[in-house]
Amino acid sequence: MDxxxxxxxxxEHGDFKKLAVTNVDSLSGxxxxxxxxxxxxxxxxPVLTVIYVSFSIFILFLNYFLAQYDKFVLSYFxxxxxxxxxxxxxDYGVLSGYATGIAYALLAIxxxxxxxxxxxxxxxxxVAALWWxxxxxxxxxxxxxxxxxxxxxxxxxxxxxxxxxxxSIISDLVEPRWLFLxxxxxxxxxxxxxxxxxxxxTAFDATGTPWNKAMIAIGIAGIVLAVLTRIVLREPIxxxxxMAPVQSSDPSIFVAGSQPNRKVAHAKRQFLASVSQVIRMxxxxxxxxxxxxxxxxxxxxxxxxxxxxxxxxPSEPELLSNYGIIVGAxxxxxxxxxxxxxxxxxxxxxxxxxxxxxxxxxxSAAFVVVxxxxxxxxxxxxxxxxxxxxxxxxxxxxxAELWLGAYASLLxxxxxxxxxxxxxxxxxxxxxxxxxxAPQIIGLALxxxxxxxxxxxxxxxDILAILIPVGYGVAGVGLLCCVSKVKADIAxxxxxxxxxxRLRKGTFIGFWLVxxxxxxxxxxxxxxxxxxxx
Numbered sequence: 001m002d003x004x005x006x007x008x009x010x011x012e013h014g015d016f017k018k019l020a021v022t023n024v025d026s027l028s029g030x031x032x033x034x035x036x037x038x039x040x041x042x043x044x045x046p047v048l049t050v051i052y053v054s055f056s057i058f059i060l061f062l063n064y065f066l067a068q069y070d071k072f073v074l075s076y077f078x079x080x081x082x083x084x085x086x087x088x089x090x091d092y093g094v095l096s097g098y099a100t101g102i103a104y105a106l107l108a109i110x111x112x113x114x115x116x117x118x119x120x121x122x123x124x125x126x127v128a129a130l131w132w133x134x135x136x137x138x139x140x141x142x143x144x145x146x147x148x149x150x151x152x153x154x155x156x157x158x159x160x161x162x163x164x165x166x167x168s169i170i171s172d173l174v175e176p177r178w179l180f181l182x183x184x185x186x187x188x189x190x191x192x193x194x195x196x197x198x199x200x201x202t203a204f205d206a207t208g209t210p211w212n213k214a215m216i217a218i219g220i221a222g223i224v225l226a227v228l229t230r231i232v233l234r235e236p237i238x239x240x241x242x243m244a245p246v247q248s249s250d251p252s253i254f255v256a257g258s259q260p261n262r263k264v265a266h267a268k269r270q271f272l273a274s275v276s277q278v279i280r281m282x283x284x285x286x287x288x289x290x291x292x293x294x295x296x297x298x299x300x301x302x303x304x305x306x307x308x309x310x311x312x313x314p315s316e317p318e319l320l321s322n323y324g325i326i327v328g329a330x331x332x333x334x335x336x337x338x339x340x341x342x343x344x345x346x347x348x349x350x351x352x353x354x355x356x357x358x359x360x361x362x363x364s365a366a367f368v369v370v371x372x373x374x375x376x377x378x379x380x381x382x383x384x385x386x387x388x389x390x391x392x393x394x395x396x397x398x399x400a401e402l403w404l405g406a407y408a409s410l411l412x413x414x415x416x417x418x419x420x421x422x423x424x425x426x427x428x429x430x431x432x433x434x435x436x437x438a439p440q441i442i443g444l445a446l447x448x449x450x451x452x453x454x455x456x457x458x459x460x461x462d463i464l465a466i467l468i469p470v471g472y473g474v475a476g477v478g479l480l481c482c483v484s485k486v487k488a489d490i491a492x493x494x495x496x497x498x499x500x501x502r503l504r505k506g507t508f509i510g511f512w513l514v515x516x517x518x519x520x521x522x523x524x525x526x527x528x529x530x531x532x533x534x
Contacts (some may be wrong), residue, residue, distance in 0.1 A: 093443015132158025184339025184405025195328020
């Protein structure tokens with residue numbers, strides 16, 4: 001294994017081999033750090049072939065691609081969806097905001113825990129893919145706001161664990177030295193999903209085909225893929241993390257008893273040990289909050305930029321098509337490039353995701369502002385404005401989108417091997433609750449404006465020009481502050497068991513109480529306003 005030596009194999013424990021591991025190449029960036037030893041349990045399973053691993057990653061990529069396609073396709077058909085279902089801007093904000101975001105966040109954690117506890121990540125992924133595909137199909141059959149809302153909430157329930165499950169599976173499929181590149185290839189699905197949405201939107205607009213046909217088609221394709229996922233994929237072995245997990249001090253956490261009461265006790269120990277791990281990590285929560293701010297800006301961009309640009313350049317029929325091409329091509333190149341940069345960074349690879357995310361986002365913010373005001377900069381000339389738009393949009397994507405795969409790889413390496421999916425779900429749930437508030441807040445801000453009015457366009461412009469750069473800036477500062485904390489976690493300098501201060505516990509509990517109250521308040525307010533307006 002990269003950066004590790006296995007020695008002192010002492011005994012067998014069920015299906016797990018007990019190993020003492022010495023960290024001989026600290027990922028903290030200091031080659032002179034003394035080696036540290038940790039114990040973990042490695043399943044005794046055969047090594048997967050390169051061909052099988054590549055095909056498995058491709059299947060996971062397709063699942064994520066389809067999920068992203070559904071996420072972005074409504075943004076391209078915003079006006080058609082609003083008009084055909086007689087929606088208000090607030091209704092649309094609910095569809096793209098907390099209605100599905102809360103379902104994502106609440107369901108991801110228990111589903112991921114079951115997947116880890118039962119060692120059945122592939123089974124859970126297959127069932128989840130089947131469920132959300134059916135809900136996507138039902139969205140295409142919806143005739144009013146409440147029908148499509150319920151279908152999207154159901155879709156959120158199915159898609160909730162997909163990202164955490166996929167990151168976890170890939171991190172166990174590949175060798176550590178290829179992890180950054182492999183996760184980056186998986187995240188290409190984000191950009192291809194948005195790009196294909198743009199191409200389909202353009203094609204449907206040209207042929208007069210309604211938006212709901214796209215939803216029905218993707219639902220059917222997802223059902224087929226769910227079956228293929230279960231047939232092809234097998235549960236991979238669990239690889240060791242770069243930090244000593246709290247679970248390694250208790251072998252009983254890895255092997256459940258045969259009696260029901262022992263299984264319950266085992267599940268409780270595993271749950272508490274995992275929560276203890278993420279609370280005691282010095283970097284976990286700042287990583288999550290910084291990523292949430294970063295994706296808050298990304299969600300604002302993804303949901304409202306296409307509609308705004310279409311309104312800004314009504315005489316450009318190929319705008320959405322070209323927009324999708326830039327997103328798909330430049331975004332895909334950027335995320336893979338980010339994985340290659342981290343892979344080539346050697347002993348600094350664990351810190352490189354922090355730098356490329358922070359610095360890249362700050363640089364990209366300037367290009368985003370130019371995008372928003374591209375027509376003004378062109379003096380009202382649409383042809384010249386489009387040329388400026390395409391150039392700065394490419395620059396914005398190549399600088400901002402280096403990070404997704406590399407960032408996920410860092411988290412997968414830091415988290416405990418046996419409950420990696422569960423801990424990743426805690427992370428993804430946190431950032432989902434943060435970034436899902438973006439369209440919700442914007443929907444409330446735009447509720448008194450007609451979507452076809454000039455005032456609506458101007459208000460959207462101001463929102464895009466402010467929220468996106470602010471989110472990138474907050475994320476950049478937070479991630480740069482994470483550097484020393486990630487180094488400490490990698491070196492094993494977490495808060496010791498039994499030494500978690502009252503201040504740390506109180507801050508943790510207080511944050512979730514306030515955050516939960518704000519989440520519920522936003523969701524309830526949006527539903528009340530939607531029902532009054534409707």
